[in-house]
Amino acid sequence: MRTAILTVGTEILFGQIVNTNAAWLSQQLNDLGYDVMYHYTVGDNPQRLHDLIELAFRDCDLILTTGGLGPTQDDLTKEVICETMGDHLIVHEPSVRALEERAKARGRVLTENNYKQANMPSRAMVLPNDAGTAPGFALESAEGGKWIMSMPGPPREMTRMFDLQIRPILQKWQDSVIHYRMIRCFGIGESQLETDLLPLIDGQTDPTIATYAKEGECSLRIASKRPTLEEASAAVDEMTAKVSEIVGEYIYSYDNEELVDVVGNLLKEKKISVACAESCTGGLFAGALTEVPGISAVFDRGIVTYSNQAKIDELGVNPATLEAFGAVSMETACEMASGLANVSGCDLCISVTGEAGPESSEGKPVGTIYVGLCYKGETHAVQIPMRNNGRSWNRKYAVLNMMAEIYKAVK
């Protein structure tokens, strides 16, 4: 089915936010086997919104909209859709009650404009919003055969509404099935990955293999479109086995998991208690690992020793080591990890020290980063092979490498 994505929001036309909703929805629609023909963005202007809907329906049968469902005066999406689709708004009582309950639970009083969000097209299937105030809806044209599905703009609300309520409908409408698998790799670049897999990629029409670069990692997407899920799934499995033979050593997930989740789950499964000592990453490693639900069963503590004094106080790093080799050194990374093992008694202690930038404090080049690991009484450190891509990138890449070091040690 031919589809258009229509984003309503002045803040996108002002360039204040990037339209990530359109990209995310495009991925989902393509994965479901829908052809995305257009992205449109328009402000809260009735005439322009109306014209775009008419244009889209010239060669699309489905329009997904995001945004413009809010409580304020300039949120007009619903009104225009109604008029274009030959419907009118009515007060949707269940949505009024949901708004009132939500406000009550939060001890707030609804303002008059809040109630506007509970007005819905009379023929619409209303899509409740359990992550925000504005419900969405799916509405068929008066003549039938053309659909608009409207979701709120905030990505957290939109993705949840799509996943729980719209995806199942779109799945039901399809007569062939796309099955795919995202394989995640670390320690190999995208060009090398593509070169290694060229014999499999060349001349392959189904399954297809595509490579994607992501901050410091890369991924492979193996996809098959067949009449049944069984056939598509078997084709993907067969190709996965071939891929694994060639680049298996770089693969950490066959199921699109994040490295942090793979590592967190390994630590939980194997009941390995863990602690971390961070300098340049400043808590990002601990922050990432503690994003994993249930990690408290094994994660004991993290120490951000930003100053040299903190490294000495908290981890027992030898001042002579800091003096002789500097805070950014293999030696300091080792002492941070082994010192933390003494303090915490954890099975596995990981440390990091480096120059994240923008300026170098000890004269070592920005991007110089060492990771230390103390596991089962053995301590070692490695220098991360990296380039300086700016403070924020350097810090994130250091965290990824810490995860990879743990993965190698405990997998």
Added chain:
Amino acid sequence: MRTAILTVGTEILFGQIVNTNAAWLSQQLNDLGYDVMYHYTVGDNPQRLHDLIELAFRDCDLILTTGGLGPTQDDLTKEVICETMGDHLIVHEPSVRALEERAKARGRVLTENNYKQANMPSRAMVLPNDAGTAPGFALESAEGGKWIMSMPGPPREMTRMFDLQIRPILQKWQDSVIHYRMIRCFGIGESQLETDLLPLIDGQTDPTIATYAKEGECSLRIASKRPTLEEASAAVDEMTAKVSEIVGEYIYSYDNEELVDVVGNLLKEKKISVACAESCTGGLFAGALTEVPGISAVFDRGIVTYSNQAKIDELGVNPATLEAFGAVSMETACEMASGLANVSGCDLCISVTGEAGPESSEGKPVGTIYVGLCYKGETHAVQIPMRNNGRSWNRKYAVLNMMAEIYKAVK
């Protein structure tokens, strides 16, 4: 001048890349005083491209396009624009020579399709590309008054071509200037903010005031379009003063800064040394604060005390307190902050403890979060007024509130 941004590229419709070009161009155009009415994205399909150009010209006089100028067969943007604008392609000799020189300098041989990039509309002003192979162009309609300016898709090439060649033209065309200010608020919802400002918003045409919701915060944009920058800027300042009178207590930045940057810079300016003790946020606070360049001058250490034992070991929290009130309590938050002050000797110590979810460990509702602050020897704690929006959101919102507590204490 009314403007549309037209992005050509299948990879955007597949959701493989996010359309950052449209956002960047929108910012530039708005800052130049151009009204951006639409973003369109379409694949390399002549009919659909043609229809979109016609639609855009119904109420725009300028279309900026990116992408589709490459050497391959499916790059058709130029051909379609020519046909729509009543022009035809000719071989543009200077572009041929530029391509040949570029290839020679790189020791490459031009393939036949490379030469396609040197074909240009006969009436066009050609825009050389010194960062890539595809030149751009600016073309006026046969009847006059309507313009298309086409740039290549790669952001590095596009931004350079815009800055050096298109911006000067657009500047010359303008007879008015837009000036705006983004004001950032915390502690007030978007509906309430709009309600409070309604007397200013209603009936106001210039300056305009718009409100935006962002995860846990909200923003205000005050914009004015006047003949000179001085007039626009004075109008914005005057409205800013009125806004400040009404909702000033919620405003932390008049210059679109992030709360973490405002807090980090305050701490640096006032030379207030800082340390943090985190439980449920697991290092995210330290990670966020250490994103601020130069923060090492005042940030001493962060301690992630996930387990009760770590709270006792690292911060000297009294086991009796944990026993009597639980780890998630006002009392524990206070002892974490004051304990950290003892350990670190820092001027300001902030702590957090809470139930981030998905499950509650002590029977307190998920979303219950306490922030403790020890500053100048005084310790207090507050419960964050929040709802449970899922683990990841809860943690980020807790970090925002920690920043807000510090802001209130030191501003």
